[in-house]
Amino acid sequence: MCDDHEYRDCQHLLDSLSDYVDGTLGEELCAEIEQHIADCEDCRIVINTLEKTIYLYHTSAEQDPPPIPEDVKARLFKRLDLEEFLHF
């Protein structure tokens, strides 16, 4: 990932990257990461692909089909003896 002398920096920052991409990391660590990735292309790629990974899962969840098929819902109401209240 990084040269040997930089490796410890990368490892140290790895713990913070999830918070960093969420925007919940403290200013000091943010600055440290930004300073590091200015010189470390590998870490930049890791951050970009981590952000993209999260984005793809969020987008995929938003595009999921309606999560409960009507027949599944109907069987649930039947199992609970609530068929009279079933509305689609």
Add this chain to the structure above:
Amino acid sequence: MSGSDLKSELDLAALRAGDRAEFARLIDAYSPRVYRLALKMLQNPQDAEDILQETFIKVYNALPNFEGRSSLSTWLYRITTNEALMFLRRKRPPQDSMDETFGGEDGYEQPRQIVDWCCLPEDELMSEEARANLDAGIQKLPEGLRAVFLLRDIEGLSTRETAEVLEISEAAVKTRLSRARFQLREHLSTYYAERLLNAD
């Protein structure tokens, strides 16, 4: 609609008293989320349906004693997650999976895939096959990481809500979420790197 909106619209006293119409409203409000969580946890529609039914039977039976110390949605997510995790544990022995191989006790192993696939076109990143691969990635996660990832990044719960659902600390949620995301990044990187090669 968020869990807190739903909570304010449902009549908790009626639910505790066994009001069937109000319970049907609760099912209308929450069953899509319960089913989706179960489906993503188990990746099998029949198993997810079993969890859906078991969850609402448990909820109905426990409602008279529900004290409201956590929100209804947190409570429902907790029951669903516990049911799904118990189902998985009954079904197979504990996994010796990426949880152990990626990172170890100190947290993280170095990322292995250093390929910038972000430039791939959106239709390739989100093709039908790629979306199936997203689900496959979730399925490969160890159960404990999977639950945290689904609650935080798919269901959109906060760190605090996720901690309440799973009855773990917020620090543990953050650590597990981070590990889950890194494992998924590795999984997606392997897949998209191949597409990148094919595109050249």
